[in-house]
Amino acid sequence: MSAHERRPQSPDHPDDGHPGGEPRAEALPALAAIAWACRRDLLLAMRSRAELALIVVFFVLVISLFPLGVSPDPTLLERIAPGIAWVAALLASLLSLPRLFALDHADGTLEQLVLAPAALPALVAGKVLAHWLTNGLPLVLLAPMAGVQFGMQPDAIAVLTLGLLLGTPTLSWLGAIGAALTLGTRAGSALLALLVLPLAVPVLIFGAGAAEAVSSGLGAQAHLSLLGAGLIVGWVFGPLVTAAAVRIAYE
């Protein structure tokens, strides 16, 4: 037919279905979809590095405010240090959550994600993974510094860091569900905080509790196991729930 010759370029697409013929039904496989979404969001994050620095500076500032506001007493600070680090991490992660889906919602990217021939939960998982890599991981890496600043014991610092490593992805998933549910609402970010903070309480308790348990000579295994369980539940159900919430936003 002349139809194809009329297009001056005929690039050899791998899946260049003739528009009239049967389209290929094969969707983007889940792992490729995760990689695509993660790669894209990481690239976007790299283009606005100032925002990343913002989170880190916020975390450091909040942590440094406590000795000024509470008391400079080293024994007291050492005792409450895990709690401070966790609260600061929670607040810092809330800072960037409203933008997780809102920007994509505003510029139409989210529509394309919903309509793409790829599983939406996988695309969402890629986005959350990128969000954690850019917002959660830096806090995990900063946690030892916070521990040293408050004079924590080395083993307590290790447990605090491990707890954050296990707990922050769960926080990201809770936030992602909240962010998707509050899409398109006014005052979305305030609503998001109200929605996510109560749900984050168990993570906070077990995370801070783990480091405290080590400091007081008890094992942290139970706390860390529960955090790990939360992590697994987050990664298994988070994508499905978040994808459903994104779909609701378009109803």
Place this chain on the structure above:
Amino acid sequence: MSAAGLQARALGCTMGHRKLFEALHFTIDAGQWLMLAGSNGSGKSTLLRILAGLMSPESGEVWWRGAPRKAGDPLWHASVLYQGHANGWKEQLSTGENLAMQAGLDQGPGTFGASMQAIDSALERVGLARQRRLAFARLSAGQRRRLGLARLVLVRRPLWLLDEPTTALDTDGQQLFAELLDAHLDAGGCAVIATHLPFPAAREPQALRLGNGR
């Protein structure tokens, strides 16, 4: 042969208390296109979103190739190309990166590095070759629309659902869009296009007017 194309069966939609449309029927076979007209707020974009599966209609069904189309069916998503008001381009990325990203989502992961050539030629076709490395934020409104056309060149899907694709395009751009549409229809594609502006397409569309006129 209604099995070949897109069919709306008794579609209805209400926004708040206002009925946008009800009992809407139309059939578009391969090689045909539907021009959606109507005043602002008459439900053109809503109808396109319903057809694409972004929204569910209040009543009625959308059929594609002889079966009710289900949102979430990969076959459906591999058949349809939807472009709404916002195209999903990112201001931080360059023109070429935007198109490559979108193509990666549309066509599969292999297209990242492999077909930079295809991306270049698509950009050249729509006259954006020189803007390939330019940040999307610095493109003019018409150039942004042209990037949307580049996606039409690059990604071949049998059904186009386009919302005002020619707004802000110059005469050359409208001519270019008409050529792309003609080639798409000649190859057996279908299209539903919401537009206010008539453009020089070779094939006469079916016309559907939403709102008071209907």
